[in-house]
Amino acid sequence: MGKNTAVRRLDLGYFIRPASETGGPQPRVEPVLAYLVRHDQGLILFDTGIGSADPDTEAHYRPRRRALRQALRTAGVTLGDVSLVVNCHLHFDHCGGNPLLGGKPILVQEVELATARRGDYTIDELVDFPGASYEELAGEAEVWPGVWIIPTPGHTQGHQSLVIRQGDGTVILAGQAHDFASQFASDQLARQAALQGVEQPLPDYAQWLERFADFDPRRVLFAHDCSIWEPSHGVF
Numbered sequence: 001m002g003k004n005t006a007v008r009r010l011d012l013g014y015f016i017r018p019a020s021e022t023g024g025p026q027p028r029v030e031p032v033l034a035y036l037v038r039h040d041q042g043l044i045l046f047d048t049g050i051g052s053a054d055p056d057t058e059a060h061y062r063p064r065r066r067a068l069r070q071a072l073r074t075a076g077v078t079l080g081d082v083s084l085v086v087n088c089h090l091h092f093d094h095c096g097g098n099p100l101l102g103g104k105p106i107l108v109q110e111v112e113l114a115t116a117r118r119g120d121y122t123i124d125e126l127v128d129f130p131g132a133s134y135e136e137l138a139g140e141a142e143v144w145p146g147v148w149i150i151p152t153p154g155h156t157q158g159h160q161s162l163v164i165r166q167g168d169g170t171v172i173l174a175g176q177a178h179d180f181a182s183q184f185a186s187d188q189l190a191r192q193a194a195l196q197g198v199e200q201p202l203p204d205y206a207q208w209l210e211r212f213a214d215f216d217p218r219r220v221l222f223a224h225d226c227s228i229w230e231p232s233h234g235v236f
Contacts, residue, residue, distance in 0.1 A: 005146060005166050007173070009221065010034040010071040012049035015063040015093060030224040032063075032093050035173050036075055037164055041144045042083030046162050046173050047223060051096025051126040061093075068097035086149065088175025088223060089156045090116040092123045102131020107143060109151060110136035112158020140211075148215075152177040152208050161212075169218025177206070181227035184220055188229075 012032045022028045037044040049071075050063045072078060085106045087095045090113070098106060113136055116127045137160070141149045146165035153159055155176045162173040178184040187205040191213075194202055212220075220229040 004038075004040050005164055006038045007164060007166070007171050007221070008036045008038070008075055010036060010068075010075065011066055012047075012068065012071055012097075013063060013065040015050065015061040018060065030179075031226055033221075033223050033226070034068075034071070034097075035162075035221065036072075036077065037147065037162070037173075039144055039147060039164075043077060043081050044084045044086060044144075044147070044162070045082045045101070046086045047088060047094045047175065048085065048097030048101065049093070051092045051098075051123050053092050053123050057092065057123075063093070065096070068100060084143065086143075086160070086162055087112075088152075088161060088173075088177070089159045090122050090127060091156070092126055094175070094223065095122070095126050098126055098132070099129040102129065103133055105133055105135050107135050107137060107141075107149060109158035109160050110138050112156060112160070115156070115158060150208065150211055152206065154206055163212075163215050163217075165215075166218075170215045172212060172215065172217045172220045174220050175223045177208075178222060180225045181220070181222060181229040184222070184229050 012034050014029055014031050017028045017030055019025055019027050032050050034047040034049060037046060049068050050065045069079060079100055082101060082104055085101055085104050087108055113134060116122050137149060139151055143149055148163040150161050150163055152161045159175060159177060161175055161177050164171045187209060190203040190205045191209050
C-alpha cells in the first residue's frame, strides 16, 4: 500500500507576521505551503493558499500570493485534475483557493466549519461560495486506502492533519499543528522524556502526538515552514 503515492509541495506565496504576533522585536516572513498528494484513486490538494481579505487584514499581514493555478501548472496539473480538497483549517491563508474548486469535495472537521460559519473567524466568502461541497468529519477518517485525516486541535479546535503511507514510510502533512518543525521536534522530545519517566516538570505536548507515533512517520511537513522533520535515526 502506498507504493504509487507521492507528495509534492506547492509554494503559494508568503505573508509577514507582525512583531506583535512573533513574541520578539522583529516581524517574520512566513511561507504559505500547500501539498499535492498523488494516489491511485486520484489527486488530493491539501490547503489552497491565501485568499483575498479585507483591507485591515491585508495591511496587517501584507500577503504576497502565488496563484494556485500557476502553482498547479508548475506541478503539471490543473484545477480540474483535483479529486479532493483537504484544509487543515479554514483561516484565509489556508482556504484561499477553495472558491476555484467549486463542486470538489472539501473534507473538514465539522467543528471547524461550524466555527467558521459563526463569523469573526475567517473571510466568509472563502467558506460559503457557489459550488461549495463540504464533507464534514467528526474525528479521524481513512479517506482513501493508506490516507488518513487525523484531528490535531490546538491552533484551532477543528485543525486536522493528513497522514499518507508511502513506499518508503509515512508522511504527515501537519498543516499548522505546529508553526515550525523545530517546535514539533521539541514536543516529540517532551513526549519521549515523559515516556522514559523523566521527573517533572516537563513541557506539555499535544496528546494527538500519540496517534502520530502509531504511524511511525518518516517525514512531517508543515504549512508555514519549509523545514521537514525527520526522526534522528532515519536521516543518514
